[in-house]
Amino acid sequence: MAILVTGAAGFIGSYVCKALLERGEEVIGVDNLNDYYPVALKQARLGLLEPHTNFTFHQVDIADVAALKQSVSGRKVTRVVHLAAQAGVRYSLENPMAYAQSNLVGHLAVLELCRHTEGFEHLVYASSSSVYGNANQAPFAEEAEVDRPVSLYAATKRSGELISYSYASLYGLPQTGLRFFTVYGPWGRPDMAYWSFTDAIIQGRPIKVFNNGDMRRDFSYIDDIVAGIMASLDTPPVAGADGLPNRVFNIGNSRPEELMHFISVIEDAVGRKAELELLPMQAGDVYETSADTHLIEETCGFSSHTPIEVGIPKFVDWFRSYNHES
Numbered sequence: 001m002a003i004l005v006t007g008a009a010g011f012i013g014s015y016v017c018k019a020l021l022e023r024g025e026e027v028i029g030v031d032n033l034n035d036y037y038p039v040a041l042k043q044a045r046l047g048l049l050e051p052h053t054n055f056t057f058h059q060v061d062i063a064d065v066a067a068l069k070q071s072v073s074g075r076k077v078t079r080v081v082h083l084a085a086q087a088g089v090r091y092s093l094e095n096p097m098a099y100a101q102s103n104l105v106g107h108l109a110v111l112e113l114c115r116h117t118e119g120f121e122h123l124v125y126a127s128s129s130s131v132y133g134n135a136n137q138a139p140f141a142e143e144a145e146v147d148r149p150v151s152l153y154a155a156t157k158r159s160g161e162l163i164s165y166s167y168a169s170l171y172g173l174p175q176t177g178l179r180f181f182t183v184y185g186p187w188g189r190p191d192m193a194y195w196s197f198t199d200a201i202i203q204g205r206p207i208k209v210f211n212n213g214d215m216r217r218d219f220s221y222i223d224d225i226v227a228g229i230m231a232s233l234d235t236p237p238v239a240g241a242d243g244l245p246n247r248v249f250n251i252g253n254s255r256p257e258e259l260m261h262f263i264s265v266i267e268d269a270v271g272r273k274a275e276l277e278l279l280p281m282q283a284g285d286v287y288e289t290s291a292d293t294h295l296i297e298e299t300c301g302f303s304s305h306t307p308i309e310v311g312i313p314k315f316v317d318w319f320r321s322y323n324h325e326s
């Protein structure tokens, strides 16, 4: 029995594939290898997976229902980890249609695949802390009101949760949505602040600090998050109070950091002071993200224990070796 991972060449997806392969699972990975950020990085992540003989990869757009179905043809796939998406808050201002295609049509295509699979067991899919917007009191708990998105990205992620709910209601499809809170680590994403800050500080370029640095973020280290995804996958939902096998969990570090402290940890790891370009708040950004993770801890035994003082130096070491910096 194989497990399908969408977004397999992505940051989190490549780690999930690796963790599944290392415990002996058969994994089918799909990804369209789009050029939102350098494809070479996606290829390099896939390169780490290719030595595993129980890994198969298909370059497929998940919004293409027929191609997605073809990628699992002849295989029994009763569990899916769905991570493919157009990510990023800021890019949704420039390229809105990419979000509709991957995050709405693509999400629905994955649900269709699952619902037509006999004996389907569990779909774990990625949502985002961005669904909490700016209207909620931190730390954010799952029952908070999440219908006031401040970016299109957040709106598509919340829509994914709602579409999933309808499939749980209509077809009893067992699902877990995970609201990720700023995940970072080696093999991470070039569009995220931890990457661009590290790059600029190493090169001696100024870094853009929005809202004059007055922001707080719940930074989650990749290894903790992957352990949480695996634990969620292994603990399918039972019918809740509404009778549906459908749930949404926060998955984060529950230790929000001041942005300026985060920058100082990168400075220490790089061994150089940052030159700051202080800017106003960007459209679509949120002031604070902070995860209440009680639900996933109690249900799946999740724990996040890596502080940024440990995780950031690991990222910076990897970044230097990946870019041949010394």
Ligand SMILES: NC(=O)c1ccc[n+]([C@@H]2O[C@H](COP(=O)([O-])OP(=O)(O)OC[C@H]3O[C@@H](n4cnc5c(N)ncnc54)[C@H](O)[C@@H]3O)[C@@H](O)[C@H]2O)c1
Binding pocket: 006, 007, 008, 009, 010, 011, 012, 013, 030, 031, 032, 033, 034, 042, 060, 061, 062, 063, 082, 083, 084, 085, 086, 087, 088, 101, 102, 106, 126, 127, 128, 129, 179, 180, 181, 182, 183, 184, 189
């Ligand atoms: N990394 C974070 O901090 C974070 C935070 C919140 C939510 N998320 C969500 O977690 C998931 C994984 O994020 P990530 O950081 O690994 O991002 P990523 O961009 O590195 O990975 C996503 C992968 O999906 C692929 N993809 C995009 N659209 C596709 C399509 N239509 N068909 C097939 N493949 C497609 C991309 O090529 C990419 O490799 C995403 O759903 C993202 O929205 C991530």
